[in-house]
Each structure stands twice: as C-alpha cells, then as structure tokens.
Amino acid sequence: xxxxxxxxxxTTLRSLGVDTTAALLRQGYLNCMNICSLLLEEFPSFxxxxxxxxxxxxxxxxxxxxxxxxxxxxxxxxxxERGDD
Numbered sequence: 001x002x003x004x005x006x007x008x009x010x011t012t013l014r015s016l017g018v019d020t021t022a023a024l025l026r027q028g029y030l031n032c033m034n035i036c037s038l039l040l041e042e043f044p045s046f047x048x049x050x051x052x053x054x055x056x057x058x059x060x061x062x063x064x065x066x067x068x069x070x071x072x073x074x075x076x077x078x079x080x081e082r083g084d085d
Contacts, residue, residue: 013059022055029055 013021030049037043054064 018056018059021059022052025058026050026052026055 013024016024026049033046033049037046050064058064
C-alpha cells in the first residue's frame with residue numbers, strides 16, 4: 001500500500017489533530033527505542049531521536065527524509081562442544 005493510499009485511510013489519531021498526533025507518535029517512538037536499548041545488548045545508541053517537528057510532518061503524511069541506520073543484531077554461531085562439525 002503506497003503512501004497516498006495510507007494518507008487517505010481514516011484513523012483514530014487523525015481526529016486528534018496534528019500536534020497531539022505528533023506528540024503521541026514521538027512518545028511511542030521514544031518508549032520503543034528505550035525498551036529496545038534495555039532489552040537488546042547490541043542495540044545502537046539512541047543519541048538523535050526525531051524532533052517534534054519531524055513527527056508533525058509524519059502526522060501530516062509527509063515521509064521522513066532521514067532514517068536510522070538498520071539494526072541487525074549479531075547472530076551467535078552454535079558450535080559443537082567436541083569441535084566436530
């Protein structure tokens with residue numbers, strides 16, 4: 001589903017207005033990032049969260065211009081304790 005189609009779908013947030021929606025989006029984003037940094041040992045540092053202005057743009061349906069780097073936690077290799085493959 002493209003951005004235009006999503007922009008036209010009514011949601012609960014839409015009726016709250018741009019400012020309230022932006023504040024709720026940012027709060028949810030910050031909570032998610034904090035939880036991930038607590039639960040995932042290798043999660044990248046959280047130094048540059050999106051601003052409230054960026055969240056207002058999202059609430060208006062404008063896609064973000066910057067995205068966080070992708071995160072892929074290292075997958076430990078299971079080895080046979082005997083050293084046999």
